[in-house]
Amino acid sequence: MFEAKVASGNGEQVLSRDVYRLGHRLDFFRMLSFFYTTVGFFFNTMMVVLTVYVFLWSRLYLSLSGVEKAANSNNNKALGAILNQQFIIQLGLFTALPMIVENSLEHGFLQAVWDFLTMQLQLSSVFYTFSMGTRTHFFGRTVLHGGAKYRATGRGFVVQHKSFSENYRLYARSHFIKAIELGLILTVYASYSPLAKDTLVYIAMTISSWFLVISWIMAPFVFNPSGFDWLKTVYDFDEFMNWIWYDGGLFAKAEQSWERWWYEEQEHLRTTSPWGKRVEILLDLRFFFFQYGIVHHLGIAANSTSFVVYLLSWIYIFVAFGIFLLISYARDKYAAKEHIYFRLIQFLVIIVGILVIVVLLQFTAFKFSDVFTSLLAFIPTGWGLLSIAQVLRPLVQSTWLWDSVVYVARLYDILFGVIVMAPVAFLSWMPGCQSMQTRILFNEAFSRGLRIFQIVTGKKSGNI
Structure with a gap:
């Protein structure tokens, strides 16, 4: 902040x-x-x-x-x-060279390298x-x-x-x-x-x-x-x-x-x-x-580089948004009192979606992996x-x-x-990530005291 x-x-x-x-x-x-x-x-x-x-x-x-x-x-x-x-x-090493060179002039090369490695470990x-x-x-x-x-x-x-x-x-x-x-x-x-x-x-x-x-x-x-x-x-x-x-x-x-x-x-x-x-x-x-x-x-594009492919892809955006509006309308109208109609609409949307995918797989170059891609x-x-x-x-x-x-x-x-x-x-x-994080954030004495406190009390402190 x-x-x-x-x-x-x-x-x-x-x-x-x-x-x-x-x-x-x-x-x-x-x-x-x-x-x-x-x-x-x-x-x-x-x-x-x-x-x-x-x-x-x-x-x-x-x-x-x-x-x-x-x-x-x-x-x-x-x-x-x-x-x-x-x-x-x-x-990325070149961005750290000025700091290493400056520390080398002040503390020596080996101490500068050690300080740099310590900073990375922290x-x-x-x-x-x-x-x-x-x-x-x-x-x-x-x-x-x-x-x-x-x-x-x-x-x-x-x-x-x-x-x-x-x-x-x-x-x-x-x-x-x-x-x-x-x-x-x-x-x-x-x-x-x-x-x-x-x-x-x-x-x-x-x-x-x-x-x-x-x-x-x-x-x-x-x-x-x-x-x-x-x-x-x-x-x-x-x-x-x-x-x-x-x-x-x-x-x-x-x-x-x-x-x-x-x-x-x-x-x-x-x-x-x-x-x-x-x-x-x-x-x-x-x-x-x-x-x-x-x-x-x-796969459904069939290696076409035409701009029309991009324009046609917007059909899926509009269809997805239309399905969202339909589900939202059904939820607001039927979900509270007539829940069976809401489930029916959801079921029909799923069935129609599966049928569309089957038709695309059968009659086009559509691949099932295209759904995730x-x-x-x-x-x-x-x-x-x-x-x-x-x-x-x-x-x-x-x-x-x-x-x-x-x-x-x-x-x-x-x-x-x-x-x-x-x-x-x-x-x-x-296992071990929490202990390693505590050791990185705090000194050894505080880390050991925190671990003992957690074991003795049997619970985690809300402020630590």
């Missing part, structure tokens, strides 16, 4: 007249000093993350468009070498990568939309377990969703890139990107005391689902109701300029590229439509579509929550 507040404040400074005038009237060297001691740190951090985005989206385009396949052929060895040589810098890189995402999100959002505000950070006791729902509220939009997006790009790239068939080449190209994804998802739980305790994980997930389905309306607090939190996350869009809305919609259009690239690789295309498209609907909220909220937008957004947050919770639950179930 503190870094979010500082990053938002620096975003407002970028938009201020004072920074504009100082930038124009200072000489070059004083301007550089001013830049790197104020807004420059946040601007450079944002550029690093944007570079990762551009790099991954470019690689995704090269793989889905067939350029990499052509470059990987025997007739294009030179082009393939040009595309692949640059990724030696992705090792997961300092994970924490820094996560904080980099915080600065990028809030700085970029403030520059685009404005709306920096005071955030009460508090001065409470630090060693306290934070629930999953609280972590999700704080980091869903700034870290989790972006990490899932980058992870989806890397997964699709691994599925369709000919270079990914060589495991060593794929790891060398994407290891730093996967580290970014893992850090943005796992850092809040790695540095959360008792974050990998199985009982706490189960209780946290139950609390998360109760928060998602809480029916308190808009009068509830964001800590109690998902709907209230969802509306609060859109407040910056209500006060943004028309240009801010246009840029936001333009950025949301990137989610449609998943569908555009993947549908041409489905298409999810990689249509789920991002749905999120893109939701994001655009939030920008156009003043126009959509007064129509019958808004209730469906809210309900689908709730389902997406459940999906994102399950994706984030899955590795946390796995590490909580694995």
Whole structure:
């Protein structure tokens, strides 16, 4: 929260007249000093993350468009070498060299290397990568939309377990969703890139990107005391689902109701300029590229590269939305008093869906695996439509579509929550992870005392 507040404040400074005038009237060297001691740190951090985005989206385009396949052929060895040589810098070690050199001058080379290894064992890189995402999100959002505000950070006791729902509220939009997006790009790239068939080449190209994804998802739980305790994980997930389905309306607090939190996350869009809305919609259009690239690789497309294939794929979007509206109408009308009709409609929808799949398998080039592959295309498209609907909220909220937008957004947050919770639950179930996490976070004496306390009392402390 503190870094979010500082990053938002620096975003407002970028938009201020004072920074504009100082930038124009200072000489070059004083301007550089001013830049790197104020807004420059946040601007450079944002550029690093944007570079990762551009790099991954470019690689995704090269793989889905067939350029990499052509470059990987025997007739294009030179082009393939040009595309692949640059990724030696992705090792990430070069960014740590200045710190090692500085420590070498102060403490000696061996001590500098030892300090560097100690920092890695304490997961300092994970924490820094996560904080980099915080600065990028809030700085970029403030520059685009404005709306920096005071955030009460508090001065409470630090060693306290934070629930999953609280972590999700704080980091869903700034870290989790972006990490899932980058992870989806890397997964699709691994599925369709000919270079990914060589495991060593794929790891060398994407290891730093996967580290970014893992850090943005796992850092809040790695540095959360008792974050990998199985009982706490189960209780946290139950609390998360109760928060998602809480029916308190808009009068509830964001800590109690998902709907209230969802509306609060859109407040910056209500006060943004028309240009801010246009840029936001333009950025949301990137989610449609998943569908555009993947549908041409489905079996039913029969290797066609025509734009008509993409247009026809929207039929499935409209059909899925129509089924959703039908189920929603049946639930509201029959689920309470005439439950048998609601079950009948659900049964008929399932039967019709199975018949459609059978017909497609029989009379077209449709493959059963296309059902699962298409999810990689249509789920991002749905999120893109939701994001655009939030920008156009003043126009959509007064129509019958808004209730469906809210309900689908709730389902997406459940999906994102399950994706984030899955590795946390796995590490909580694995023996030894909780003890290892406690040893990383605390010193040896405190870790031993905490373990003895848990054994003696036979229960977990609510504040640890």
